Amino acid sequence: MSTWKHRIDGEESPYIPLGPFKLRLPFLHYRFELPDYLQGLLMCAVDLAAIPLMMQLLGMPFEAALAIVMLNGLLYLLHHLLGDPVIPGWITPAIPLLMAYVGTFPEGVDRVHALITFQMMLGILAIVLGQTGMASKVVRLIPSAIKAGVIMGAGLAAIVVVFDEGGRFDQYPLTITIAIGLAFYLLFSHHFSQLKTRGGFWGAIGKLGIFPIIVLAIIIAPLFGEAPWPNVEWGFSQPDFALMFREYTVFGVGLPPLMMFITAIPTVLAAYIVLFGDVLQSKALLDEADEKRRDEKIDYSPNRAHMIFGARNFSMSILGPDVVMCGPLWSAMQVVTVERYKQGRAAMNSIFGGSGSFRWGTNTGLLLLPIVSLVQPILGIALALTLLIQGYVSVRIGILEARSQRDLGIAGIIAAVLVIKGATWAFAVGVLLCVLIYGKRFFSGENDGTFAKDLEPHSLPATDSGPVPVKKERDSSPRVGIN
Numbered sequence: 036m037s038t039w040k041h042r043i044d045g046e047e048s049p050y051i052p053l054g055p056f057k058l059r060l061p062f063l064h065y066r067f068e069l070p071d072y073l074q075g076l077l078m079c080a081v082d083l084a085a086i087p088l089m090m091q092l093l094g095m096p097f098e099a100a101l102a103i104v105m106l107n108g109l110l111y112l113l114h115h116l117l118g119d120p121v122i123p124g125w126i127t128p129a130i131p132l133l134m135a136y137v138g139t140f141p142e143g144v145d146r147v148h149a150l151i152t153f154q155m156m157l158g159i160l161a162i163v164l165g166q167t168g169m170a171s172k173v174v175r176l177i178p179s180a181i182k183a184g185v186i187m188g189a190g191l192a193a194i195v196v197v198f199d200e201g202g203r204f205d206q207y208p209l210t211i212t213i214a215i216g217l218a219f220y221l222l223f224s225h226h227f228s229q230l231k232t233r234g235g236f237w238g239a240i241g242k243l244g245i246f247p248i249i250v251l252a253i254i255i256a257p258l259f260g261e262a263p264w265p266n267v268e269w270g271f272s273q274p275d276f277a278l279m280f281r282e283y284t285v286f287g288v289g290l291p292p293l294m295m296f297i298t299a300i301p302t303v304l305a306a307y308i309v310l311f312g313d314v315l316q317s318k319a320l321l322d323e324a325d326e327k328r329r330d331e332k333i334d335y336s337p338n339r340a341h342m343i344f345g346a347r348n349f350s351m352s353i354l355g356p357d358v359v360m361c362g363p364l365w366s367a368m369q370v371v372t373v374e375r376y377k378q379g380r381a382a383m384n385s386i387f388g389g390s391g392s393f394r395w396g397t398n399t400g401l402l403l404l405p406i407v408s409l410v411q412p413i414l415g416i417a418l419a420l421t422l423l424i425q426g427y428v429s430v431r432i433g434i435l436e437a438r439s440q441r442d443l444g445i446a447g448i449i450a451a452v453l454v455i456k457g458a459t460w461a462f463a464v465g466v467l468l469c470v471l472i473y474g475k476r477f478f479s480g481e482n483d484g485t486f487a488k489d490l491e492p493h494s495l496p497a498t499d500s501g502p503v504p505v506k507k508e509r510d511s512s513p514r515v516g517i518n
Contacts, residue, residue, distance in 0.1 A: 039065050039384060044330040048385040050118065055339055057118030059387050061395065066384040068392040071372060075396020078368065080249050080410040082108060082397055084417035085125070085359045092134055092358055093150070094142055095283060101407070102274035103283075103355040108398045110347045110361065115391040119340050120333055121317050122372060122390045123347075124365025127425040129306040131192030133358060135457055136302040147283055148291035150356040153299045157306055157360065158349030165341025170311070177308065178473075179480050181465040183436035184449025185308045188461060190429025192454045193422040203419035210256040210416055215423050218248045222367075222424065245367065248420060252413045262412040270404045279355055298459075305458040306360070312432060313364040314340060320366075320373050324386060327377045333386055366428075368393060439483040441472055 038049040049064045050057035061067050082104055089100040114123045133153060140149045164170040197203045197211070204211050221227055221240065231241035240247055256262035281287040314337050325333040340363050347361035372389040375382055383389045400406045410417065433450070437443045445468045453461035469477050482489050 037063060037066075039063070039388075042331070042385070045332060047332045047334055048387055053117070055336070055342065057334070059116060059118065059391070061391060065388040065391060067395075068383055068388045070375070071383075071389045071392040072396040072399075074246075074368075074371075075393040075398075076400045076403075076406070077396075078246055078393075079108075079397040079400030079406060080417060081245070081421065082401065083407060083410055084414050084421060085357070087415045087418055088130070088134070088358045092137060093146060093283065096275065096278065097411075098273060098275035099279040099283060101272060101401075102276045102279040103351075103357050105272075105274050105398075105401050106355045107347075107351060107357050107359075107361065108394075108401050110350060111394045112391070112398070113343050113347060114340075114363075115387050115394065117339070117343055118334070118336075119343050119363075120321060120335060120386045120390055121340070121363065122365045122368045122393055123344065124362050124368070125359035126306060126310045126313070126362035127359070127421060128186065128189035128193060128429040129309045130359055130422070131196045132189055132302055132305055132309075132453070132458055133360065134196070135192065136299070137358075139457070144288045147288050147356065148295055149299070150358065151285060151352050152291045152295040153302060153306075153352075154348050154356050154360060155352035156296060156299055156303045158345045158347070158352060160303060160307060161341045161345025161348065163345075165338045165345060168338050170314070170337055170341050176478060178465075178469050178478060179436055179438045180442040180445035180469055181449060181462070182308055183433050183442055183446035184461065184465055185305050185433070185453065185458075186312065186436060187430050187433030187446055188450035188453030189305070189309050190426040190431075190433060191450055193426040193429065195454055197419045197422050197426075203415050203422075207256060207261045207416050207419070209259045210252055210261050210413075211419050211423075213255060214248050214252050214416065214420055217251065218245055218420055218424060219427070221245075221247070223427070245420060245424070249410065249413070249417050252416045252420075253410065256413050256416060262416070265409045265412050268404045268408040271402055272404045272407045284355060285353055301459040301462050302457070304462065305453070309429070310344075310360075310362055313362055313366065316366055317364045317369070320369055321386070324373045324376055328379075328386075330380055331385055435486065435488065438486065438489055439481045440485050441483075442480060443485070445469060445472065 042048055047057075048059065050059045051064075052058075059065055083101075085104055085107075086097060086100040089095045089103060090097065095103075111123050114121055133150075136153065137146055137149045140146045164173060195202075222245070227237070227241070230237040232238075253265060257264040285291075317340065318335055318337065321333050321335045325331075344361050344363045351357050351361055369390075372383075372386070372393060376386050376389055433446065434443070437446055445465065448468065449461050449465040452464045469480070473480055484490055
C-alpha cells in the first residue's frame with residue numbers, strides 16, 4: 036500500500052524509524068516524480084566529469100574511474116532514503132585542495148594511500164561530529180578570518196586548476212570561453228533572472244542548471260577542433276570493479292602508514308570548513324521550502340546529514356577512494372528541485388520524491404552507454420565549468436565570512452598561501468596572523484561594520500534625514516539547528 040497518498044497536511048511524509056534515521060522507500064513512502072527522474076537521467080553527465088580528475092591524479096583507466104563514479108552514485112541514494120531531503124554531490128571547492136595535497140606524493144601506491152587516508156579521516160570526523168552534535172560548535176571556534184581565507188583560497192585554487200599552464204583552458208580555450216560566459220549569464224545575471232520569471236522557454240532553461248551548457252559543449256567543442264565528435268555506443272556501460280579493487284583500494288595496496296594520517300589533518304580541516312558551508316546552505320533552502328509548503332513538515336537535521344555523508348566518505352575510502360569526495364549538497368540541483376516543490380503538492384508531492392527521483396535518475400544514466408559515450412569527449416570541459424562556477428561562488432562566500440577589514444587582509448594572505456603552499460601552511464599563517472593582530476581576541480576577532488550583514492539597525496531619535504542606524508557588533512557565527 037502506498038502510504039504517501041495518506042499523508043495528513045502539516046505532517047512529515049511517512050517513514051520507518053531507524054534510530055536517528057527515517058527510512059523512506061520509493062513508491063511506498065514517496066511518490067516517484069518523473070520530471071526529476073528524467074532530469075537526473077541527463078545530468079549524470081556532471082557526475083561523469085569526476086573521471087578525468089581520477090585519470091589525471093591517479094593514472095586510473097577510464098573503466099576503473101567509472102566504477103568509482105557508479106559506487107559513489109549508489110551512496111548518493113542514502114541521503115533521501117535515510118531522511119536527509121537533499122540532493123547530495125561533491126565537495127567541489129575542496130577538490131583543488133585535495134588534488135594539491137595528494138599531488139605532493141609520488142604517483143602510484145603512495146598517492147593512493149594519501150587519498151585513502153584523507154577521505155577516511157574526513158568521514159570519521161563528520162560521523163563523530165554528527166553523533167555528538169558538535170558540528171556547529173567546532174566551526175564557531177574557528178576565527179572568521181581563517182574561515183574566510185580557507186573558503187576564498189579553495190575558490191581561487193579551483194580557478195587556478197583551470198587556467199594553470201597545461202590546464203583545461205589550454206586544451207579547450209574557445210569552448211570554455213563560450214560555455215563559461217553563457218553559464219555565468221544563465222546562473223548569475225540579473226537580466227536572465229528577470230527572463231526566468233516569465234516562465235515558458237526561459238523558465239524551463241533556468242531550471243536545468245548547467246545541463247544546457249554541457250549540451251552546447253558537446254556541439255561546439257568538435258566544431259572548434261578541441262574535442263572529437265562523440266561516438267555514441269549502445270548497450271550498458273562497463274565499469275571495471277575488479278581493477279579498481281585490485282589497484283586503488285586497501286584490498287590491493289594495503290593500509291596506509293600512520294604518518295599519512297597525521298600529515299592529512301590540515302587538509303581535512305580545510306575541507307571540512309568548506310563543506311560545512313553546504314550544510315548551512317542545505318538548511319537555508321529547506322527552511323525556505325518548509326515555509327512555502329505548509330502541507331509537509333520538513334525535518335532537516337545537520338547531525339543526521341553529518342552521519343550520512345561521513346559514512347559515505349568512510350565507505351568510499353575503503354571501497355573506492357574518490358577525488359571529488361562525498362559532499363552534503365549539489366546546490367544547483369537542490370535549488371531547481373526546491374523551486375519546483377514550492378509550486379505545490381500537485382507539482383511535487385514530497386520533497387523526498389523530488390530529491391530521491393533525481394538521484395535514481397542519475398544512477399540510471401550512469402548505466403546507459405549511450406549517455407556515457409555521448410559526454411565522454413567533453414568531460415574535461417564539464418569539469419572546468421564546474422570548477423569555475425564553484426570558484427566564483429566560493430570567493431564570494433569566503434569574503435562574506437569576514438567581519439572586518441583586518442579579517443579581509445588576513446583572509447587574502449591565507450588564500451594566497453593556500454593556493455601556493457597548501458592547507459598546512461595556510462593554517463599556520465592564519466593562526467600566526469590572528470595571534471599577532473587580535474591577541475587575546477583570537478577567537479572573537481572584531482566587527483568593524485564593513486559588511487551590511489553585520490549591522491543591526493536600531494531606531495534612534497529622528498534627525499532631518501530620518502532614524503540613525505547604529506552599528507552594533509553581533510555574533511556572526513553560523514547558527515545551525517541541532518535536533
